[in-house]
Amino acid sequence: MTTLLWGVLPYVTLALLVAGLVWRYRYDKYGWTTRSSQIYESTLLNVASNAFHYGILFVLAGHIVGLFIPMSWTDSLGISEHTYHLFSLYGGTAAGVLTVGGIALLIYRRRTKAPVFRATTANDKLMYLVLLAAIVLGMTAKLTHASGDGYNYRESIGPWARSLFRLRPDLDLMRGVPVLYQIHAIIGMTLIALIPYTRLVHMFSAPVQYLFRPYVVYRSRDTGQLGPRRERRGWERTDA
Secondary structure, three states: OHHHHHHHHHHHHHHHHHHHHHHHHHHOHHHOOOOOOOOOOOHHHHHHHHHHHHHHHHHHHHHHHHHHOOHHHHHHOOOOHHHHHHHHHHHHHHHHHHHHHHHHHHHHHHHHOHHHHHOOOHHHHHHHHHHHHHHHHHHHHHHHOOOOOOOOHHHOHHHHHHHHOOOOOOHHHHOOOOHHHHHHHHHHHHHHHHHHHOHHHHHHOOOHHHHHOOOOOOOOOOOOOOOOOOOOOOOOOOOO
């Protein structure tokens, strides 16, 4: 089971992610969208969507730092384990609460607004369930081991995650990990595998071309010249 969960499942997750993205891009380009329901209701959506997106961005940033930045790097910057734990505890909890609040509002909106509810698919319900479970379990695991310096996952889960990229997963690192952290990791991998097959696929559609767009030139009319504009050369009137 240890080999299956921590040595096989991560690569199955990656395969499903890549294969799903390729398949979706080739055969479902017009479905590569959030399927926005803003046309049905926008007031509550503006609040819920912003809360969710800002919260999930902070959650992702925290996971990237915690899993892929070695302790030696933060130690070299003078950041002690206790300081990192407090920052992770309070910052991660705040981001988690913001994300869960956004998801809760989105679910409430879909359940109480009839047109939005009719546009909700079984795929959407599964996505919300797995996404909410991943966030809530992550917060629960963190808060359950919040005393003292907490559980230092950067000595176990972090090195294991980095070992996956070397194609030599260190399974021993995951043997002593608390159960809540293990369940959180499994649900997190499930969520990653589901991304290409849900509306979450839009996270891979960053508007990169927007950064290189041409400037839009705006011209203002000279208010000092009122009335008809003077005729320009090339537009002179001719007598027939």
